[in-house]
Amino acid sequence: MTSRFDRSLLRLGLLLAGLLGSAAPALADLRMCNTTGSRVGVAIGYRDAQGWVTEGWWNIAPRGCETLLRGTLAARFYYVHAIDYDKGGEWTGKSIMCTRNKEFTIRGIEDCLARGYDRSGFFEVDTGEQKSWTIQLTDSTPGATPPRP
Numbered sequence: 624m625t626s627r628f629d630r631s632l633l634r635l636g637l638l639l640a641g642l643l644g645s646a647a648p649a650l651a652d653l654r655m656c657n658t659t660g661s662r663v664g665v666a667i668g669y670r671d672a673q674g675w676v677t678e679g680w681w682n683i684a685p686r687g688c689e690t691l692l693r694g695t696l697a698a699r700f701y702y703v704h705a706i707d708y709d710k711g712g713e714w715t716g717k718s719i720m721c722t723r724n725k726e727f728t729i730r731g732i733e734d735c736l737a738r739g740y741d742r743s744g745f746f747e748v749d750t751g752e753q754k755s756w757t758i759q760l761t762d763s764t765p766g767a768t769p770p771r772p
Contacts, residue, residue: 651755653692653701657683658761661709665760667691668702668720668732668745675732677720677745679704688757695754702745705760714760716746 657663666679669692681689704722705714721735722743735742750756 651695652690653696653750653755654688654690654757655681655683655703656688656757656759658686658759659707660685661707663760664706664708665689665691666704666722666727666743666745668704668718669698669700671697674730675720677702677722677727677729677732679722679727680725682708683760696750696756699750699752701748701750701756701758703748703758703760704743704745714746715744718745718747719743720745 653667655665662685663683664680665683666677666681668675668677670676678691681691683689702716702718702720703714704716704720707713719735719742720732721729721738721740723729723740727740729740731738748756748758
């Protein structure tokens, strides 16, 4: 969850790097861009050296982007569950993982309800083993349910 202050510092740093002509190394991150006109909440799931983990929530402004994971990607497949805060509806999929209503990091995807978590569907993103990846969340992203009236 990036603060407005952190984003301002990042923008200032990028501006200074451009003005000074320095060649900064390419960032290797997992990013999410929200191309919709709504505010969205995003949770992700992935497998690391210790097993499955789910994390959330990142709040992404309309037509905004956020870095979800920093550094070189450790997995080929990542999983996304997102909620449209303004119109209702969600982006979901067939992969069931654990979530909760407030900020979370959850180890393991089994027995979600018995452990006091919710079960949510996530859609799969294949990064093709790239070191960096940006996911574009659109109104027509696979798994999206139509907004509620």
